[in-house]
Amino acid sequence: MFDKEKLGQIKESAEAFQAKHQKSIEKRPERKQTFETGSGAEVNVLYTPADVSEFDYMEDLGMPGSYPYTRGVQTNMYRGRFWTMRMYAGFATAEESNKRYKYLIEQGSMGLSVAFDLPTQIGYDSDHALAEGEVGKVGVAIDSLADMEILFDGIPLDKVSTSMTINAPASVLLAMYIAVAEKQGVSSDQLRGTIQNDILKEYIARGTYIFPTEPSMRLITNIFEYCSKHVPQWNTISISGYHIREAGSTASQEVGFTLADGIAYVDAAIKAGLDVDVFAPRLSFFFNAHNDILEEVAKYRAARRLWAKIMKERFGAKDPKSMALKFHTQTGGSTLTAQQPENNIVRVAIQTLAAVLGGTQSLHTNSKDEALALPTEDSVRVALRTQQIVAYESGAADTVDPLAGSYYIEAKTNQIEKEAMEYIKKIDEIGGAPKAIDAGYIQQEIMDAAYNYQKDIEAGKRIIVGMNKFQIKEEAPKGLLKVDPSVGELQKNKLVELRAKRDNSLVQEKLETLRKACQSDENLMPFILDAVRAYGTLGEICGVMREVFGEYQQSVQL
Structure with a gap:
């Protein structure tokens, strides 16, 4: 794409700049010895065409809505419609959560995102001994179809898109959703939404698993097959990098490990006799948004391009929809601080902008008080308004892939793609994601990255505003949302x-x-x-x- 003679001149000019830069440092020292991204990758003082000298526009970028989808999966992206604005919600009983859902819809939320309590996530009823003290705490308690009917009472399921963060018992919760729709007179082919249904990342990062690997993969491929015939608009899995990043991974690890999990699911479905172009268009992904806005934008672009190549070259997909990586984003829960929680509003705004500039299909914004408790109604409204301000006031949604062509963004996109592919190759050598998980390889890599990140914070090398710098004396927080202990007895x-x-x-x-x-x-x-x-x-x-x-x-x- 670049003229060789001009590129040579640019390289000479860049070298001269570097020499001048080194001399200027002697007079005006820089803030720190090395500058790094949120993932710890070094950031150069300047990026030029020399950093993307092998850049091929059509091969590396192409056009929006076309292979390799670096620039987005739709041709006009947010000029057609905004991303789906979801708010992750669920607590206490189905009755309480139903009220919150209706409030969110009234405030402009475009889709629901259901949080389930811990007993539900691991397949126990509220009266099980292991559920004691956990009912309704981190999400809504759903024990039966009766609870699900209450949860969606007055919410027409043919009009909303619903995401359910559920994994090991995903088949059961999806069945409940289908049954509720039937009772509303809504056929399953009209339902739109997503179940997370990603058990591999549970083994890696979260721990809410139930069954061994083989039957778990069977349940997932059963869902792929069933939905392809009966619930065709439903996204049958949300392959999650979010929790991998929350556990402490770098951006490149988030992409590499998530796509390796995706490869395992595609492999399992093909072995089960499914045609890749039948189920692959309904695969979706779930990524984190952290504070390093430029690294995050590059991460999303790299993930799209790499997945398109994997589906085309590794699995022989023919349908363009099979190659297009669609993803939901949630702002980074692990980046929120209990200290000076108002600062979290700013963090979430930065992360929202990163997701939008990176081309997300849907987005959930965390509330400022989530490092302390479940979010209050007021803080949820502010989180939703953050998305709406970015959508309607920032201008970021008015053109497709607005940061394309930035030498830094393109160089960082290439770097993350390369590093992620190296992780995928290593996992392939081990025998695939399930075996790499059993061997502890993925978990160890994440733990090492998390350790280095925490070490930098404690050494003051990485500044977290309000936590390890710019602290103030604070009173104990007031007005936090607390789940009534009686919820467990109500469910029983x-x-x-x-x-x-x-x-x-x-x-x-x-x-x-x-x-x-x-x-x-x-x-x-x-x-x-x-x-x-x-x-x-x-x-x-x-x-x-x-x-x-x-x-x-x-x-x-x-």
Whole structure:
């Protein structure tokens, strides 16, 4: 793309600049010896065409909405419609969360994003001994179809897009959502939304797994197959780098490990007999947004380009939609501070801009008080308004990929793609993501990165405003949202009433049929859906699968 003679002149000029720069440092020392990105990668004082000398516009960028999708997956991006503005919400009972959802819709939220409590995430009913003290704490408690009916009461499921952050029991919660829609008179082919359904990152970074690797992958591919036929507008998985980054990874690791997980899911689906161009268009991704705005923009662009190449060259995808990496973004929870929480509003604004400049398809903005507690209604509104101000007032959404052509952005995009691909190759050598997880390779890499990051903070090398610099004396926070301890008792009472009213013989029949299906090679989604319709509980359904499949045990040697 660059004239060789001109490029030579630029290199000479850059070398002369560097020499001049070194002399100027003697008179006017720089703030620190080395400048680094949020991930610890060195940042040069200047970037020129020499840093992207091999740059090929059509191969490396192309046009928006076209391979390799570096510039975005739609031709006109936000000039057509803004990203979906989601607010992650869920706490206490279905009744309480339903009120919050309706409030968010009234305030302009375009989609719902459901947070489930810990017992729900690991497939236990609220009256299970292990659920004690955790019911409704970090999300909403959903024990049965009855709770799901309340959660979406008065919310037309053919009009909203719903994302559900659920993994190990994703098949059960999706079945509940489909059943609620049926009761509203909405057919499954009208439903739009996403289930996270990414079990590999649970083994890597979060820990809310239930079943061993093989049956977990079976459940995921069962969902791919079922939805391709019956819920065609549904994104069947959100392959998550978010939690990998929250655990302490670098930007390049976030891309590399996430796409390696994606490769494992595509491999599993193909081995299960599915055509790549049937299920791949409904794959989606989930990335973090941290404070280093330029590194984050480059990260999203690199992920799109690398995934397009993987799908085309490795898996032979023919449908352009199979190659287009669509992703949701959430601002970085781990970047929020309990000290001076108002500062978090600024952090979230920066991260929002990074996601938008990077071309996200949907976005959730964290609230300022989330380092302390569940967000209040007022703080959630400010978080939503942050997205709306960026959308309507900043101008960032008025042109596609506005930072393209920046020598720094293009050089950083190339660097992240290269480093991410090196991680993928290493994981391939180990035998794929599941084996790399069992060997502890991915976890160790993340832990090393997290250790280095924390060490820099404690040494004062990395400044966190209000935490390790610019501190003030603060009073204890007031007005935080707290979940009433009685929520657990309320949910237990609901379960007692449910089991008294339902047809228990029908429930047992459906659970036994599910058990036999688990012991066969059949797709489990229809059997799970039948058990849900009969008001079998989450714990009862997952309990059957636990008995047949067993439970996953971490055995990595770190």
